[in-house]
Amino acid sequence: MATRTATTPDRILERAEQLRRGRDLAFRDQIVESIYADAQAIAERAVRRGKPAGPTWDERLDRVLTSRLWGFPIMLLGLAAIFWITIVGANYPSRALAFLFFEVEEFAAGLFASLGAPWWLTGFVWHGVYRGLAWVVSVMLPPMAIFFPTFTILENLGYLPRVAFNMDWLFKKVGAHGKQALTMSMGFGCNAAGVIACRVIDSPRERLIAILTNNFVPCNGRFPTLIMLATIFVAAAFPPALASFAAAGAVVGVVLIGVFFTLLVSWVLSRSVLKGEASSFTLELPPYRRPNIGQILYTSIIDRTLFVLWRAILMAAPAGGAIWLLSNISVGGDSLTGWVSGFLDPLGRAIGLDGVILLAYIIAIPANEIVVPTIIMAYLGAGMMLELDSLTELQALLVGQQGWTLLTAVSLMLFSLLHNPCSTTIWTMYKETGSKKWTALGALMPLAIAFVVCFAVAQTARAVL
Amino acid sequence: MLPLLVLFLALAALGALLFWPRSGLLDRWRQARQLADRVQMEDALKHIHAREARGPLGTPESLAGKLGVTVKQALDLVSGMEESGLVQSTGRGLRLSQTGRKLALRVIRAHRLLERYLVDELRMPLEEIHAHADRREHAITEEELDALEARLGYPQEDPHGDPIPTSAGALEPQETTALTEWPVGRPARIVHLEDEPPETLAKIVAAGLAPGMQIEVRRVSSQNLVIWDGEEERALPPVAASNVSVVPLPHPVEAPTRLTSLRPGESGRVIKLRCAGFSRRRLLDLGITPGAVIECAFPGPLEEPIAYRVRGALIALRREQANEIEIEAITAAAE
Numbered sequence: 001m002a003t004r005t006a007t008t009p010d011r012i013l014e015r016a017e018q019l020r021r022g023r024d025l026a027f028r029d030q031i032v033e034s035i036y037a038d039a040q041a042i043a044e045r046a047v048r049r050g051k052p053a054g055p056t057w058d059e060r061l062d063r064v065l066t067s068r069l070w071g072f073p074i075m076l077l078g079l080a081a082i083f084w085i086t087i088v089g090a091n092y093p094s095r096a097l098a099f100l101f102f103e104v105e106e107f108a109a110g111l112f113a114s115l116g117a118p119w120w121l122t123g124f125v126w127h128g129v130y131r132g133l134a135w136v137v138s139v140m141l142p143p144m145a146i147f148f149p150t151f152t153i154l155e156n157l158g159y160l161p162r163v164a165f166n167m168d169w170l171f172k173k174v175g176a177h178g179k180q181a182l183t184m185s186m187g188f189g190c191n192a193a194g195v196i197a198c199r200v201i202d203s204p205r206e207r208l209i210a211i212l213t214n215n216f217v218p219c220n221g222r223f224p225t226l227i228m229l230a231t232i233f234v235a236a237a238f239p240p241a242l243a244s245f246a247a248a249g250a251v252v253g254v255v256l257i258g259v260f261f262t263l264l265v266s267w268v269l270s271r272s273v274l275k276g277e278a279s280s281f282t283l284e285l286p287p288y289r290r291p292n293i294g295q296i297l298y299t300s301i302i303d304r305t306l307f308v309l310w311r312a313i314l315m316a317a318p319a320g321g322a323i324w325l326l327s328n329i330s331v332g333g334d335s336l337t338g339w340v341s342g343f344l345d346p347l348g349r350a351i352g353l354d355g356v357i358l359l360a361y362i363i364a365i366p367a368n369e370i371v372v373p374t375i376i377m378a379y380l381g382a383g384m385m386l387e388l389d390s391l392t393e394l395q396a397l398l399v400g401q402q403g404w405t406l407l408t409a410v411s412l413m414l415f416s417l418l419h420n421p422c423s424t425t426i427w428t429m430y431k432e433t434g435s436k437k438w439t440a441l442g443a444l445m446p447l448a449i450a451f452v453v454c455f456a457v458a459q460t461a462r463a464v465l
Numbered sequence: 466m467l468p469l470l471v472l473f474l475a476l477a478a479l480g481a482l483l484f485w486p487r488s489g490l491l492d493r494w495r496q497a498r499q500l501a502d503r504v505q506m507e508d509a510l511k512h513i514h515a516r517e518a519r520g521p522l523g524t525p526e527s528l529a530g531k532l533g534v535t536v537k538q539a540l541d542l543v544s545g546m547e548e549s550g551l552v553q554s555t556g557r558g559l560r561l562s563q564t565g566r567k568l569a570l571r572v573i574r575a576h577r578l579l580e581r582y583l584v585d586e587l588r589m590p591l592e593e594i595h596a597h598a599d600r601r602e603h604a605i606t607e608e609e610l611d612a613l614e615a616r617l618g619y620p621q622e623d624p625h626g627d628p629i630p631t632s633a634g635a636l637e638p639q640e641t642t643a644l645t646e647w648p649v650g651r652p653a654r655i656v657h658l659e660d661e662p663p664e665t666l667a668k669i670v671a672a673g674l675a676p677g678m679q680i681e682v683r684r685v686s687s688q689n690l691v692i693w694d695g696e697e698e699r700a701l702p703p704v705a706a707s708n709v710s711v712v713p714l715p716h717p718v719e720a721p722t723r724l725t726s727l728r729p730g731e732s733g734r735v736i737k738l739r740c741a742g743f744s745r746r747r748l749l750d751l752g753i754t755p756g757a758v759i760e761c762a763f764p765g766p767l768e769e770p771i772a773y774r775v776r777g778a779l780i781a782l783r784r785e786q787a788n789e790i791e792i793e794a795i796t797a798a799a800e
Contacts, residue, residue, distance in 0.1 A: 017631050017632075020619045028618055028746070028749075029738075029745075029749060029754070029755070032749040032750070032754055033749075033754045033755065033756070036752055036754050036757070036776070037756075040776070059762075062762075062763060062772075062779075063763065066763065066765055066766055066772075067766060068766045068767075071765075071766035072766060165765050165770065165772065165781050166765055166766050166767075168765065168769070168770050168781070168783070169765060169767035169768070169769045169770070170767070172769065172770075172783060178770070178781075202743075202747070203588065203743070204587070205587075205588075280588065280740075280743065280744035280747060280785075280786055281770065281781075281782065281783045281785075281786060282747050282748065282751055282780060282781070282782060282786065283770070283780070283781040284751070284778060284779070284780055284781075285772055285779040285780070285781055286779075287779075
């Protein structure tokens with residue numbers, strides 16, 4: 001029995017409008033509620049659970065890991081432990097790889113020479129491009145292969161969300177999101193990966209803050225510099241048995257300064273260009289799980305280590321070539337390296353560094369890991385990147401010949417921590433934000449901060465001492 | 466020969482720069498002028514519409530004041546709109562024609578939907594959205610508006626409590642009373658906060674008032690209205706209170722129990738979520754739906770955030786989120 005109503009499209013639309021008005025915004029709620037009601041009914045029918053007698057393991061763990069007394073000390077100790085394992089464990093494989101790679105280089109260079117290749121071809125290909133690659137692989141691969149799996153274990157255990165939980169209060173005070181702690185942890189591995197990880201933050205303002213400040217946690221490419229400085233200038237003051245702990249402690253100190261700057265800059269951003277209140281925050285604390293070793297090795301080796309290594313290789317090859325060219329092209333009796341570093345020297349001295357270090361940072365924009373070898377190369381006036389065999393020799397070179405002081409070391413650590421992100425990170429920022437403006441801010445703001453901070457430290461130190 | 470050629474090419478380049486269709490300077494300037502004209506006309510329509518609904522009818526003088534133009538410009542604008550059949554001048558002031566009203570409602574719909582979007586999805590503070598929406602409302606197309614409305618779930622009110630016109634152009638007026646006219650001691654529900662001027666709105670928001678709140682006026686003095694919301698007293702100067710509109714509440718003011726009142730180990734049942742938009746969806750997705758049992762598990766080392774156990778999952782919330790969740794306490798015995 002069909003009722004005869006005039007059903008013109010206008011009438012239908014009008015009716016739809018009336019119905020919508022009657023629903024009072026709640027239909028989405030009702031959909032979610034009914035889904036959960038169904039799920040609950042099914043769960044009640046299928047799952048049987050007894051009430052446990054005491055607190056479960058998870059509850060006990062949470063009580064310790066998030067307690068007022070132990071929460072933060074455990075976090076710091078965990079961080080220090082990861083650095084210590086990485087520092088100690090990466091030492092030998094790094095040396096072995098370097099030895100292997102340089103044997104290959106010597107052999108290949110000899111082969112080129114015997115085939116009658118011109119010296120500049122041999123030099124550019126083997127002492128320039130290849131050596132840049134070899135250095136980056138041997139310096140980066142072992143620490144990453146240790147750092148990423150260790151880190152992934154913590155992630156798999158379910159500890160990282162607890163770190164975000166512990167830290168959230170601080171991030172709230174500076175107008176940011178607690179999950180920024182997670183993206184910072186990723187930044188320890190690689191800032192580009194950290195910037196990508198910012199996708200987990202669901203409100204746009206806080207995500208942008210996290211992207212712009214991720215650079216303030218030192219990445220794997222910068223750790224070698226920090227570790228070297230910590231070893232030469234900090235650990236040297238301790239007995240050998242304690243040296244590696246002292247070095248790890250110094251690196252933790254630098255990281256804490258980085259965390260401080262992250263919070264400070266987030267605070268400034270959320271009161272200036274990214275004005276706004278801290279928005280909604282929800283964080284799931286998943287149950288603790290036994291780490292799945294196979295999966296850890298797969299995700300950390302394939303997804304992270306090889307990914308990061310590959311992009312470093314892409315960047316390091318041309319940089320190696322550039323270094324070789326700069327050092328081997330002479331104008332007016334001095335190499336280009338000499339000219340440029342001489343030109344940069346006054347600026348470098350003003351912030352506690354020197355011209356060579358600044359030049360190294362310009363060349364190392366594509367990959368931070370080649371900073372130290374570039375510095376050494378320029379100091380020795382050698383035509384290619386070098387690694388000195390022992391830290392004692394390095395110490396003799398830096399302190400004895402080049403007059404590095406504790407101030408130089410501190411300034412370099414600060415500069416390394418705060419300066420502009422590498423080109424991969426900048427490119428990733430651009431891809432994640434889709435904005436040239438934010439990318440420019442993300443690249444130039446840290447650079448300005450690095451100059452200001454180092455200048456202040458250097459001038460204060462010189463005035464006081 | 467060569468200088469002539471160069472001169473010719475230069476002239477051609479200059480001509481192209483000026484007169485190129487659409488992207489030439491002349492056309493761009495014309496487009497900008499057209500947009501500015503439309504913005505002015507739409508703002509004028511909004512003003513006349515607002516005056517029709519409340520207060521004396523708009524006049525060219527009031528229009529000039531509102532738009533920040535001279536009275537002569539306003540007169541030109543009005544006669545232009547009369548020619549296009551959008552408004553009629555009557556003895557007491559300006560009235561919208563059928564077409565004019567439809568256009569005005571379209572702009573108002575754009576404005577209020579944009580405000581809803583800015584608050585719900587971008588979580589902008591209430592006192593800032595008006596200016597943003599004022600800028601954006603003229604550039605958005607009809608299709609974009611429809612899509613936005615669907616995305617927002619067909620909201621009926623803007624964040625200040627004003628009704629949003631439908632796409633057909635219907636606007637249901639609401640009988641409301643200004644808070645300053647409301648008798649002391651009678652329960653009321655806030656339905657609307659006037660969004661202009663923004664400074665006053667900021668004061669109202671700072672006092673903690675929001676649309677949907679149940680309140681009662683406790684005391685009135687020449688400096689302050691003391692308002693009670695079931696939990697605490699809030700003071701508001703009368704000049705700000707006149708921008709708050711209320712409707713009668715059929716029952717006494719009920720103090721809501723909030724999730725924040727739970728101590729570790731205590732449980733409650735969710736009654737409703739007070740937030741809208743993005744944060745509401747997020748809470749619902751996590752299983753915090755009306756009826757769900759929620760237990761306060763433990764606070765963080767710095768007291769905030771607090772972890773809650775709901776449906777077997779552990780979820781950390783900041784104080785602001787927990788405050789937006791209304792619950793009823795349940796004792797261990799009742800479970």
